[in-house]
Amino acid sequence: xxxxxxxxSAIVTVVIAAxxxxxxxxxxxxxxxxxxxxxxxxWAIAMHAWGGYTASAQVVAEVAKQExxxxxxxxxxxxxxxxxxxxxxxxxxxxIEDWGGGRWKDWxxxxxxxxxxxxxxxxxxxxxVAPWMVEKYPDITDSKNxxxxxxxxxxxxxxxxxxxxxxxxxxxxxxxxxxxANKLNFKVIFSGSEAALVDGFLNAEKNKTPFIGYxxxxxxxxxxxxxxxxxxVNFPANDWSDPAKASGLTDYPSTPLIKLISKKLNDANDPFxxxxxxxxxxxxxxxxxxxxxxxxxxxxxAAKKWIAANTATVNSWLGK
Amino acid sequence: MKVRKSYLLLAxxxxxxxxxxxxxxxxxxxxxxxxxxxxxxxxxxxxxDLRGNRTESPAFIYFFNPIRGAIDGxxxxxxxxxxxxxxxxxxxxxxxxxxxxxIAFAVYATSQWRTALLSVSLLLACGALGMWQFTMDSIAxxxxxxxxSLAVGIPLxxxxxxxxxxxxxxxxxxxxxxxxxxxxxxxxxxxxxxxGAASATIATMIYSIPIAIRITSHAIRxxxxxxxxxxxxxxxxQKQTLTKVQIPMAKQMIVLGINQxxxxxxxxxxxxxLIGAPGLGKPVIEALIIRNVGQGFVAxxxxxxxxxxxxxxxxxxxxxxxxxxxxxxxxxxxxxITLIVSAVLAVISVFLSRTMLWAAVWPKEVTIAxxxxxxxxxxxxxxxxNLTIFTVGFKDLISYSILNPLESQLSASPWYVTVAMIxxxxxxxxxxxxAILAFVLAMAIVVSGLWYEAMLTLTQxxxxxxxxxxxxxxxxxxxxxxxxxxxxxxxxxxxxxxxPAFVYLVPMLGLFGPTRFTAIATGIVYAIPVVVKIVCxxxxxxxxxxVEAATAAGSTTRQIITKVQLPxxxxxxxxxxxxxLIYVLAVVVIGGFVGAGGLGYLVIVGNSKPELQGxxxxxxxxxxxxxxxxxxxxxxxxxxxx
Numbered sequence: 036x037x038x039x040x041x042x043x044s045a046i047v048t049v050v051i052a053a054x055x056x057x058x059x060x061x062x063x064x065x066x067x068x069x070x071x072x073x074x075x076x077x078w079a080i081a082m083h084a085w086g087g088y089t090a091s092a093q094v095v096a097e098v099a100k101q102e103x104x105x106x107x108x109x110x111x112x113x114x115x116x117x118x119x120x121x122x123x124x125x126x127x128x129x130x131i132e133d134w135g136g137g138r139w140k141d142w143x144x145x146x147x148x149x150x151x152x153x154x155x156x157x158x159x160x161x162x163x164v165a166p167w168m169v170e171k172y173p174d175i176t177d178s179k180n181x182x183x184x185x186x187x188x189x190x191x192x193x194x195x196x197x198x199x200x201x202x203x204x205x206x207x208x209x210x211x212x213x214x215x216a217n218k219l220n221f222k223v224i225f226s227g228s229e230a231a232l233v234d235g236f237l238n239a240e241k242n243k244t245p246f247i248g249y250x251x252x253x254x255x256x257x258x259x260x261x262x263x264x265x266x267x268v269n270f271p272a273n274d275w276s277d278p279a280k281a282s283g284l285t286d287y288p289s290t291p292l293i294k295l296i297s298k299k300l301n302d303a304n305d306p307f308x309x310x311x312x313x314x315x316x317x318x319x320x321x322x323x324x325x326x327x328x329x330x331x332x333x334x335x336x337a338a339k340k341w342i343a344a345n346t347a348t349v350n351s352w353l354g355k
Numbered sequence: 356m357k358v359r360k361s362y363l364l365l366a367x368x369x370x371x372x373x374x375x376x377x378x379x380x381x382x383x384x385x386x387x388x389x390x391x392x393x394x395x396x397x398x399x400x401x402x403x404d405l406r407g408n409r410t411e412s413p414a415f416i417y418f419f420n421p422i423r424g425a426i427d428g429x430x431x432x433x434x435x436x437x438x439x440x441x442x443x444x445x446x447x448x449x450x451x452x453x454x455x456x457x458i459a460f461a462v463y464a465t466s467q468w469r470t471a472l473l474s475v476s477l478l479l480a481c482g483a484l485g486m487w488q489f490t491m492d493s494i495a496x497x498x499x500x501x502x503x504s505l506a507v508g509i510p511l512x513x514x515x516x517x518x519x520x521x522x523x524x525x526x527x528x529x530x531x532x533x534x535x536x537x538x539x540x541x542x543x544x545x546x547x548x549x550x551g552a553a554s555a556t557i558a559t560m561i562y563s564i565p566i567a568i569r570i571t572s573h574a575i576r577x578x579x580x581x582x583x584x585x586x587x588x589x590x591x592x593q594k595q596t597l598t599k600v601q602i603p604m605a606k607q608m609i610v611l612g613i614n615q616x617x618x619x620x621x622x623x624x625x626x627x628x629l630i631g632a633p634g635l636g637k638p639v640i641e642a643l644i645i646r647n648v649g650q651g652f653v654a655x656x657x658x659x660x661x662x663x664x665x666x667x668x669x670x671x672x673x674x675x676x677x678x679x680x681x682x683x684x685x686x687x688x689x690x691x692i693t694l695i696v697s698a699v700l701a702v703i704s705v706f707l708s709r710t711m712l713w714a715a716v717w718p719k720e721v722t723i724a725x726x727x728x729x730x731x732x733x734x735x736x737x738x739x740x741n742l743t744i745f746t747v748g749f750k751d752l753i754s755y756s757i758l759n760p761l762e763s764q765l766s767a768s769p770w771y772v773t774v775a776m777i778x779x780x781x782x783x784x785x786x787x788x789x790a791i792l793a794f795v796l797a798m799a800i801v802v803s804g805l806w807y808e809a810m811l812t813l814t815q816x817x818x819x820x821x822x823x824x825x826x827x828x829x830x831x832x833x834x835x836x837x838x839x840x841x842x843x844x845x846x847x848x849x850x851x852x853x854x855p856a857f858v859y860l861v862p863m864l865g866l867f868g869p870t871r872f873t874a875i876a877t878g879i880v881y882a883i884p885v886v887v888k889i890v891c892x893x894x895x896x897x898x899x900x901x902v903e904a905a906t907a908a909g910s911t912t913r914q915i916i917t918k919v920q921l922p923x924x925x926x927x928x929x930x931x932x933x934x935x936l937i938y939v940l941a942v943v944v945i946g947g948f949v950g951a952g953g954l955g956y957l958v959i960v961g962n963s964k965p966e967l968q969g970x971x972x973x974x975x976x977x978x979x980x981x982x983x984x985x986x987x988x989x990x991x992x993x994x995x996x997x
Contacts, residue, residue, distance in 0.1 A: 084641070111637050113629075115963040117550050120406065121631070124549045138965055141403060191754035192870045192950075200869065204947070204956065205963030211387045225388070225956050226869035227948045228643065234865065 075105035075306045080129045081118045082111045084203075085229055086255040090324035091131045091154065093338040095314055098349055101342070103306045114205045122297040123147035129311050130295040134158050134207055139295060149301040151294040155315035159252040160207060160287035162199070162270075165239035166262035168246075178217055178270040178285075185220040187245040197221040200235055202249035203228050209287065210249070216285045217270060221247075236260060253318040258326040313352040320345070363783050371776040375768035382769035385807040388960065391970055392804035399969025402546055409549075419547050426553040430499045434552075434633065438491035449705055450715030451487055455479065456704025458668075460697045466671030468693075477664040485724035486635060486657040487717035493624045493634035493661055496552065500559035500620045505613060508564045512571025512612070513602070522572060532565040534982040536941035537626045538958055539975040545630045545962075546972075555632030563619035570612030574605035614669040621662045625855035635661065639857050643948065648735045648861050649728030655858030656727070662853035739865045746866040754872060758818050766810040770801050773810065777984065785991025792987055796980045805954065805970070805977045812943060812953035813981060815871055819878040819939035824932055827883050831890025831931070832916060841891060851884040856942045864949045874946020874955070875939075882938035886931045893927025894920050926996050933989035937982055944978055954978050 078099070080092050092109065099105040110127060112118055115135060119142040121127040132154055133139065142148040164175055174180045181197075188197030199221040201210040210223040226232055232248050233256055239246030240260060250256065250263065257263055270286035300308055320341070327337035342349055386392065391399065409415045435441040436448045449457070455478050463471035481490040515522040541558055548554040578601060586600045602609075628636025635658050642651030682690070707714040765773060774797045781793035800809045834841040860877050867873040897920050905919045921928070944955030954974040961971010 110631070111628075111641055112550055112631055113963050116406075116965050116968065117545070117962060120545070121550045123406075123409070124551065126549075126551050126631075141407065141965065145407060190870075191751045191759070192872075194759075200950075204960040209389070211389060215387075223388075224869065224950055225947070225952050225960075226950045227956070227959075228864070228869075230643070230861075231864060231869035231950055234868065238868075 075099065075103040076303060077106035077108070078128045078300060078305075078307050079108040079110055079126060080131065081114075081121070081127045082109045083114045083118075083130075083132070084111075084205075086325040086328055087156070087253050087321050088132050089328060089334055090321050090337065091156070091314075091316070092129075093334040094316075094324060094341060095129070095131055095311065097335065097338040097342055098352065099307050099310055102349070102353055103310065105305075105307050119148050119295075122295070125297065125299055128297040128300040131311070131314070132156060132292045133295055134160075134290055134292060136207065136290060147298055149296050149298060151296045151301075151312050153291045153315070154294050156253055156292045156318050156321055158290040158292050160202070160290070161250060162210075162213070162247055162268045163236070163250040163263055163266045164268060165236060165244070165246040166260060166266040167240055167243050169262075169266050176266065176268050178219075178268050181217075181247075181268065182220050184245070188221070188247055190224075192224060193222045197247065199223045200226045200232060200246070200248035202226070202232070202251075206249070206251075207287070207290075208249065213270065213285060232256075236263065253321045253325070255322065255325040255329045258322060258329065309354060310352055313354065315352070316348065320348075360783060364780070367776065367779040367783065371768075371772060371779075372764060374772045375764050378769045378772060379763075380767050382771065383767055383807055384770050384801065384804070385766070386804065388957070389967065391967070394802070394804055395967075395970040395973050397969065398972055399966065402968045402972060403965065405546060423548045423551075423553040426499070426503070426556050427551060429503075430496065430552040430556055433495040433499050434492060436495070438488060438495050438633070446709075446712075446715040447491070448709075450708030451482060451491075451717045452711075452714035453701075453705035453708030454491065456701040456708075460701035462668045462671070463697050464694055466668070470667055470671040474664050474668050477660040481657045481660050482717045483721060483723045484653050484657050484660075484727065485719075485722045486638070486654060489633075489635045489638060489654070490657055490661055493621075493636075493658070496555060496559070496627065496632050496634050497617065497620045497624065497665065499552075500556045500563060500623075501613070501617050503556065504560045504563045504567050504616050504620065507560070508567025508616065509571050509609065509612075511564075512568040512609075513575055513597070514572075515568060516572035516575025516601075516605075517597070525568060529565040529569055530986070531979075531983070532561060534937050534979075534986045535561075536937075536944055536978055536982060537562065537623065538629075538941070538944050538955060539978050541626070541630045542958060542962055542972055542975055550631035552632060554630045555627035558630060559620050559623040559627055559632075562623050563616045566619050567612055567616045570615055571605070571609055574608030574612065575601055577608075578604050611670070614666065617665050617669050618662065621658075621665055622853065622855075624658060624661070625857050636855075636857075639855060643857055643861050643864075647728075647732075648865065649730075649732035651858050651861045652731040653724050653727050655854055658855055658858070659850055659853050735862050735865060738862075743866065747868070750867045750870060750872040753818070753822075753875075754870070757821070758814065758871060758875075761818060762811065762814040765814050766807055770806050774798065774801065781984075781988050781991075785988050785995070789987055789991040793984050796984050800977050800980050803973045803977055805957065805974055808952070808954045808957055808974065809977050809981060811871075812940070812955065812978065815875050815943045815946070815951060815953060816878075816936060816940045816981070816985075819875040819882070819943055820932065820936045822875070823879045823882045823886055823935045823939060826879070827886030827931065827935060828890055828928065830883070830887045832894055832920070834887060835891040835894025835920075836916075844887070848884040848887055851880065856881045856945060860945065860949060869950025871946070871951045871953075873949045874943045874951035877946065877949075878939035878942035881942045882935045885938055886935045889927060889931035889934060890924070893924035893931070896927070897923040926993050929989060929993040929996060933986060933993065936985045936989065940978070940982055940985070954981075 080096055082089065082092055096107045096109060099107050110121075112121060112127070114130075114133065115138060118127055118130055119139050122130070123142060139148050139150075143150060168175055172180075172184060175184055185197035188199075189195065190198045192198060197220060199210055199214060199219075201223050202208045204225070204227065213219070214221050214223060226235065226248070232250065235246050235248050236250070236256060237259065238244065247268070250267075252264070272286065294311060294314065296308070296311055300311070324337050324341045327340060328334060332340070409420070434447075437454050438447055440446055441448050455475055458478060459471045459475045462474045478490075481487060511521075511525065515525050537558070540561060541554075544558050544561075545554050548557060582600055582604065583596060586596045591599070624632070624634055625636035625639050628634065628640050635654050638654035639651055639658070642648070642654065704714070709715065774794070777797050778790050778794045782790035785793075800806055830844065834844050856877055859880055860873075863873045863877050863880075867876060901919055901923060902915060905915050910918065943951065944953070944958065947953065947955030947957070947959040954977050957967070957974035958971050958978070961967045961969070961974065
């Protein structure tokens with residue numbers, strides 16, 4: 036039996052080898068289908084996890100494919116250093132939206148990553164309560180009154196204080212600093228994912244349970260909870276001019292969102308390079324596409340819909 | 356002796372609780388998440404330098420980067436073959452029909468037609484789930500990692516099988532690799548080899564090589580010695596004995612090792628996506644992020660199908676030789692003819708898959724993914740709608756009754772009190788050497804500056820393990836005593852072991868919200884199958900004569916279980932507890948993604964915030980230290996109880 040086993044392995048090997056040789060000789064579908072054409076190269080866009088990012092990245096990808104004939108790969112990976120490393124390694128070429136406020140400095144300093152301007156979206160981060168609470172406790176949106184309501188926010192996990200649901204790990208988060216600087220009786224819970232926050236806000240609104248969590252603009256949740264923006268807690272403004280002072284942070288600043296490209300893409304001067312550099316749209320644009328995504332459209336469909344409705348903007352990116 | 360030991364344990368726990376109450380809140384070593392100690396910022400700076408050095412340092416230019424390049428290239432070749440468009444092409448070298456044909460033929464040739472049929476249906480199911488390309492990517496990644504693992508593992512295993520010294524040197528590393536939570540070594544690997552297929556392959560290899568080494572050396576060591584002695588007495592050289600006698604004799608066991616290596620690599624498919632592995636992990640992780648339970652399950656099912664496919668096809672190849680009845684002339688002839696026919700069919704399918712578009716790219720219309728996603732979404736929607744009151748109630752009950760008191764005991768006591776407690780436990784359960792080891796490791800965590808977070812993770816692991824053992828021992832006893840129960844439960848246990856924890860992390864998040872308990876519950880689901888299996892085997896291994904004697908003496912079923920079977924299986928149960936702890940720990944740290952905090956969150960945040968990178972790396976090391984402390988104490992306890 037042992038020899039038979041050996042022989043069968045040999046047979047399998049021979050047949051697979053034969054199939055491979057045959058496949059090498061036979062005319063492939065590809066020859067008739069024709070590869071990607073045009074003078075645009077083959078590029079990789081980083082796909083970060085949040086809905087708004089997907090909207091921007093997909094629109095750029097669709098325009099590049101349809102109008103420029105580029106070959107676009109979309110790779111899902113974590114934002115921040117992970118992505119910058121991948122850009123340095125040459126596996127990622129575009130980050131279409133980075134909130135990180137200069138965390139890429141080490142990489143841009145040595146020329147591995149290049150800033151490609153603002154993408155037109157303005158990022159606003161803040162702490163928001165469940166919208167129903169504003170009606171019931173009108174003064175809750177003033178941070179000075181938060182401690183008065185802290186007991187409402189208690190959960191099994193918050194150690195007797197109010198539960199403060201922080202944003203996902205990769206996002207700009209200063210919850211602990213805000214709690215300390217504003218002397219709040221809250222415990223920061225690292226909710227870990229956007230999904231947890233979406234759930235948190237929606238369930239709180241539905242069941243009229245107290246909730247305070249990290250939220251931002253542009254974000255798809257606003258289309259589901261139109262009253263959310265009014266539920267933003269106002270903290271005393273803080274001084275961002277001096278980074279050293281900023282450790283006593285009291286609130287998030289608003290951030291123009293930045294595009295980053297790899298050195299390779301920057302040097303290539305490809306049609307895709309100028310598309311990415313020219314890409315710019317508004318929070319409303321992004322929210323529209325993201326809402327379609329949320330509504331069950333695939334990213335491709337949502338992006339194509341927006342592109343068809345906004346030819347003028349698209350043409351301006353293409354320099355037409 | 357036994358009584359004294361349990362009194363000692365009770366006494367030290369009491370002292371610990373009293374001291375903890377007395378000194379509550381003192382010397383807890385708590386620092387804010389964004390804060391660095393001088394040690395963590397030092398490590399962070401080193402890590403940043405390392406990133407900067409990638410293009411300059413000789414270690415990178417002449418060592419790491421070539422390795423990365425070679426592995427990346429190797430993976431890419433396999434991917435081009437079956438998964439992604441080959442260079443200058445829009446389709447892979449072999450399209451889906453060709454892959455199905457070839458796998459069917461290969462499985463048929465090495466085992467039976469039934470296994471071949473099963474393999475084909477599983478492959479088609481993956482395609483129908485809309486996961487064809489992801490599945491092929493995962494197969495390519497698994498294949499690359501397994502081939503490389505075997506290339507390293509089998510020779511090393513043979514060497515360790517022949518030489519006691521080598522075995523002694525590699526064993527600690529093998530032990531360490533087995534308790535290493537996967538989340539821990541991904542960051543360091545990605546730091547050196549960067550995000551991508553190479554890092555993912557290397558991370559998978561670290562997980563699967565130890566298994567190849569272990570089983571191969573075991574196979575060589577446990578051979579019947581007489582043929583070897585005969586060969587030696589006839590004057591064979593050592594090399595001849597090895598290649599002509601030992602390896603052929605150990606072959607079947609080594610094939611089993613290949614099977615286990617493949618399974619280890621498959622179980623890594625999802626986690627590897629965190630460091631850029633192409634394949635099924637991608638949709639699973641995306642589903643977690645956008646909380647699409649349906650999508651998570653669709654991809655998760657594909658992972659399970661893939662695991663079953665690879666398991667059955669490789670284990671069938673190993674088992675096939677078990678039959679002692681030689682095939683008749685006619686059977687051989689039939690097999691030969693069908694083999695030729697299927698070979699021809701396989702070749703035709705490859706040919707078609709290169710010439711016809713429908714056979715090259717999986718037709719998008721053939722899909723059941725939306726239906727599957729809808730059904731699971733509806734089911735979870737219903738569960739969330741109706742059961743959340745209960746699940747949240749249960750979560751709160753556990754949180755207030757066990758989790759919070761234990762957490763406050765562990766994290767709000769002074770560090771030296773808890774270290775003393777751990778050392779005392781190690782001393783009582785494991786003896787002096789274990790105690791010294793526990794002391795050194797615990798102090799290392801203290802020095803790292805992450806003691807507070809380690810205590811949070813420790814709390815969750817202990818609570819998770821406790822609940823796991825309650826369920827696991829109950830089910831283990833049931834399946835151990837009842838064949839039918841075992842048969843009914845087995846498929847669920849197998850599926851539970853292959854379904855990636857990330858898949859049910861999503862519904863858990865829905866059930867329990869972003870809390871510590873979500874991580875604990877996920878850890879429990881992940882650990883229960885292995886605990887049940889070990890306990891079940893332990894109960895079955897209890898000699899029948901013991902049970903019969905007890906029955907004859909008129910014991911009730913309950914008495915038999917508590918007085919005979921459980922005490923006799925004590926060692927196995929301790930080992931099961933150890934496995935439970937390690938498994939729960941491995942998943943609890945993933946809980947950082949769902950609000951569990953602790954060391955796992957630091958690892959995750961360290962990956963995405965450069966200023967916390969050092970802290971993340973140290974947190975990974977601290978998780979490992981915790982794991983080793985658990986493992987050493989429990990192993991020593993198990994050794995002593997036998």
